[in-house]
Amino acid sequence: MKVVRRLEELRVLRAGLAEPLGLVPTMGYLHAGHASLVRRARAECASVAASIFVNPTQFGLREDLAAYPRDLPRDLALLAAAGVDLVWTPEVEDVYPAGDQTWVTVEGVSRGLEGDRRPGHFRGVATVVAKLLHAFQPQRAYFGQKDAQQAVVIRRMARDLLIPVEIVVCPTVREDDGLALSSRNSYLSAEERRAATVLYRTLSAASEAFGTGERDAEPLRQIMRAALSGEPLAHPHYVSVADPETLEELQGEVVQALLSMAVRIGATTLIDNVVVGAQEGEEQVRADG
Numbered sequence: 001m002k003v004v005r006r007l008e009e010l011r012v013l014r015a016g017l018a019e020p021l022g023l024v025p026t027m028g029y030l031h032a033g034h035a036s037l038v039r040r041a042r043a044e045c046a047s048v049a050a051s052i053f054v055n056p057t058q059f060g061l062r063e064d065l066a067a068y069p070r071d072l073p074r075d076l077a078l079l080a081a082a083g084v085d086l087v088w089t090p091e092v093e094d095v096y097p098a099g100d101q102t103w104v105t106v107e108g109v110s111r112g113l114e115g116d117r118r119p120g121h122f123r124g125v126a127t128v129v130a131k132l133l134h135a136f137q138p139q140r141a142y143f144g145q146k147d148a149q150q151a152v153v154i155r156r157m158a159r160d161l162l163i164p165v166e167i168v169v170c171p172t173v174r175e176d177d178g179l180a181l182s183s184r185n186s187y188l189s190a191e192e193r194r195a196a197t198v199l200y201r202t203l204s205a206a207s208e209a210f211g212t213g214e215r216d217a218e219p220l221r222q223i224m225r226a227a228l229s230g231e232p233l234a235h236p237h238y239v240s241v242a243d244p245e246t247l248e249e250l251q252g253e254v255v256q257a258l259l260s261m262a263v264r265i266g267a268t269t270l271i272d273n274v275v276v277g278a279q280e281g282e283e284q285v286r287a288d289g
Helices: 007-015 032-044 072-082 121-136 148-160 183-187 190-195 198-211 217-229
Strands: 002-004 021-026 047-052 086-088 140-144 166-170 234-242 256-265 268-277
Touching: 002 007, 007 086, 007 121, 021 032, 021 121, 032 047, 032 072, 032 140, 032 166, 047 072, 047 121, 121 140, 121 148, 140 148, 148 166, 148 256, 183 268, 198 217, 198 234, 198 256, 198 268, 217 234, 217 256
Parallel strands: 002 086, 021 047, 021 140, 047 086, 140 166
Antiparallel strands: 234 256, 256 268
């Protein structure tokens, strides 16, 4: 596995990789969820690349960029074991040249949900992913379903900018108790970690209600709110029953929906989601899978 810092080095080594290339963009502090993305890319592509870059432009004013967990040696060991060929670990100035003035803003699907809770977040996400796609020029790029709105934003951005890449969204990887893997889980105390399982229990309750015939959006939201209210440490920012493609909040009859939420547990906000209905996404994956 080759590891480079400078863009010029990346371009030289990228030219020698077999096609098609699969890219796994990350912010580091990797876990089994990232490894599952690499395995999917490895199965579908001749070469696999990854980036490790804590993107400052997607952090808000009240979010502590400096506190984001980092462990580069551990990350590189995980990527090497998973079969990555090339890793880019740029500095901020490599991604955002001095005096840069260009941003990528995706209208519509960047609004609502995390877009309302974290103003400017998806501008930072869309901009950095556009830069990574141009730098690596992969045929496929792999993202997790846990960040559902991010995946919708990136897919729309790539399509609208005519970037010749397939955006592959892979199933959420979970612990045995259902908690979705996330780098932010490391912020949780033991008591908060126990309380965090309420997110998956909540999604499961609403999903089961849908499966047994509940087809009205508002009762599904009420089921989610009621489940969360049973956990004293859980403080919801939002619960949502939305169209999986447009992310517009649904009213009335539901045929297919993204059930999602953001919940503060202690000082940490966690997000999670499931898709219910026609053409439902792939099953969720356990951490050992």
